[in-house]
Amino acid sequence: MKYNKHIAYYHQHASKLASQYTSVAFEDVHGDWLSHIPSLTHTTILDIGAGAGRDAKALADLGNHVTAIEPATALMQSGIAFTGESVTWIKDTLPLLTSQKKQHYGLILISAVWMHLTHVQQQQSLQRCSQLLLTEGLLVITLRHGKFDDERVANPVNARDTIEFAKSCGLTLIHNTDSSDKLHRQGVSWQTLVFTK
Numbered sequence: 001m002k003y004n005k006h007i008a009y010y011h012q013h014a015s016k017l018a019s020q021y022t023s024v025a026f027e028d029v030h031g032d033w034l035s036h037i038p039s040l041t042h043t044t045i046l047d048i049g050a051g052a053g054r055d056a057k058a059l060a061d062l063g064n065h066v067t068a069i070e071p072a073t074a075l076m077q078s079g080i081a082f083t084g085e086s087v088t089w090i091k092d093t094l095p096l097l098t099s100q101k102k103q104h105y106g107l108i109l110i111s112a113v114w115m116h117l118t119h120v121q122q123q124q125s126l127q128r129c130s131q132l133l134l135t136e137g138l139l140v141i142t143l144r145h146g147k148f149d150d151e152r153v154a155n156p157v158n159a160r161d162t163i164e165f166a167k168s169c170g171l172t173l174i175h176n177t178d179s180s181d182k183l184h185r186q187g188v189s190w191q192t193l194v195f196t197k
Helices: 005-012 014-021 026-030 054-061 075-085 119-132 157-169
Strands: 045-049 065-069 086-091 107-111 134-143 173-180 187-194
Touching: 005 014, 005 026, 014 075, 014 107, 026 173, 045 157, 054 086, 054 107, 065 075, 065 107, 075 086, 107 119, 119 134, 134 157, 134 173, 157 173, 157 187
Parallel strands: 045 065, 045 107, 065 086, 107 134
Antiparallel strands: 134 187, 173 187
16 A cells, blocks of 8 residues: 555554544434435445544444445554454555455445545545445445644545536435534534435
8 A cells, every 4th residue: 555644644643533533423423314224234334434433333333244444554453442343344445445356335434535535536436436336325425624734634525526426427416415523623514425326
């Protein structure tokens, strides 16, 4: 895996970030789109950029088969400790996801990752996720609006571009909402896009 300054940041600050991420409940962050899944159980789920494992654990606790993708080694180790054996952890990254060969998923979650990808990588990621998504499965992407106050740099995220390119990949938008930042960071807001295939 090539050196990436953002991945290096998450590795170096894993302990602090893990505490921060797990201080907010999964339902508080993602509750607005859960209604699109009448019965979220026994589903194969891919959590890309799984961080400290908050979302992966919550989804696994509902009875799902969850694979967590995380490129930052130390953060992944925190996630493994947090989720236990209920989640399968793999070190990998968008846009290629080379670890995923013949797997397919009923739900793919990409939370707080999109701003770390270039425009081209975002397009490549949508193509790859469309390949991995089962028919009638859901792809959930959260878009971060706002700058970082540390070494990280947020690439531009544009919901309209994401929606249009997703459409060209055979994905249909079914949900688009805005929300405040649950960690109360100044100047930061979120947008959630949900697509189906």
